[in-house]
Amino acid sequence: MxxxxxxxxxxxxxxxxxxxxxxxxxxxxxRRRERLGLILVTLAxxxxxxxxxxxxxxxxxxxxxxxxxxxxxxxxxxxMALWSRWNSDLIGRRGRGRGMTLILLVLGLGLTLAGxxxxxxxxxxxxxxxxxxxxxxxxxxxxxxLTREPxxxxxxxxxxxxxxxxxxxxxxxxxxx
Amino acid sequence: xxxxxxxxxxxxxxxxxxxxxxxxGNAGGPSGVKAGAVVGGIIGLLIALGIARRVSWIPxxxxxxxxxxGLLGFAAAIAITLSxxxxxxxxxxxxxxxxxxxxxxxxxxxxxxxxGRGA
Numbered sequence: 414m415x416x417x418x419x420x421x422x423x424x425x426x427x428x429x430x431x432x433x434x435x436x437x438x439x440x441x442x443x444r445r446r447e448r449l450g451l452i453l454v455t456l457a458x459x460x461x462x463x464x465x466x467x468x469x470x471x472x473x474x475x476x477x478x479x480x481x482x483x484x485x486x487x488x489x490x491x492x493m494a495l496w497s498r499w500n501s502d503l504i505g506r507r508g509r510g511r512g513m514t515l516i517l518l519v520l521g522l523g524l525t526l527a528g529x530x531x532x533x534x535x536x537x538x539x540x541x542x543x544x545x546x547x548x549x550x551x552x553x554x555x556x557x558x559l560t561r562e563p564x565x566x567x568x569x570x571x572x573x574x575x576x577x578x579x580x581x582x583x584x585x586x587x588x589x590x
Numbered sequence: 591x592x593x594x595x596x597x598x599x600x601x602x603x604x605x606x607x608x609x610x611x612x613x614x615g616n617a618g619g620p621s622g623v624k625a626g627a628v629v630g631g632i633i634g635l636l637i638a639l640g641i642a643r644r645v646s647w648i649p650x651x652x653x654x655x656x657x658x659x660g661l662l663g664f665a666a667a668i669a670i671t672l673s674x675x676x677x678x679x680x681x682x683x684x685x686x687x688x689x690x691x692x693x694x695x696x697x698x699x700x701x702x703x704x705x706g707r708g709a
Binding site: 493 | 594597598666669672673674679680683684686687690693696700
């Protein structure tokens with residue numbers, strides 16, 4: 414009769430096989446989903462690194478962006494689920510906690526934003542130094558003082574017009590001056 | 591396996607051991623600070639994994655994989671910290687990669703231990 418539930422009363426001898434087959438099918442579906450997830454994570458990570466390198470990003474900023482994107486992507490899955498084919502039972506049995514998702518989101522967002530911020534800061538410092546170099550070369554005046562290693566990773570410190578600016582390219586500046 | 595406590599434990603113990611190592615290495619100058627931080631971090635990771643194993647948060651068979659993953663996460667954390675020495679926030683946040691690395695390593699170790707099942 415249409416619309417009526419069918420009850421299958423299996424003989425006890427076959428019940429184990431029925432449940433086993435159902436469980437294996439569910440695990441296979443889970444494995445397919447996780448395999449797709451692994452491929453997407455790998456592709457997204459490779460795309461982030463390639464884009465950062467092509468755009469001429471600083472090495473430190475690239476590492477931060479890559480790590481941040483990986484952690485952000487993992488917040489949608491679970492770090493232990495990356496090796497997709499064999500972890501389906503772990504994922505199926507026990508769901509991710511909200512704490513794990515939240516902490517991975519905060520960590521990933523923090524690293525990504527810090528990487529982007531660092532790159533923006535370095536670009537601004539380079540632009541400042543180029544502008545100062547032009548100003549000094551044209552004889553427009555302004556006191557320029559170069560010192561060594563004010564910050565780790567930024568190789569110089571340029572003071573002109575009484576405003577301190579970080580300089581990312583000490584050697585070029587030193588050569589020019 | 592208790593993943594969330596393991597993540598937090600590895601993050602905190604490795605971070606504290608890194609700070610302790612850099613303080614101890616301070617006597618050796620700037621390179622002593624870096625060397626002390628690296629050695630301290632590795633020792634901290636070992637201690638964290640030892641505690642996690644003792645309280646049964648991580649199975650013994652996955653400890654080695656977790657250590658390798660944690661080392662990779664620590665390497666990324668070192669790269670991030672060294673390029674952002676002007677702020678402590680980057681150092682604290684990047685140490686979280688150790689915990690993420692431990693979980694990823696444990697996941698891979700679990701996969702290899704069941705070699706080929708469902709492959």
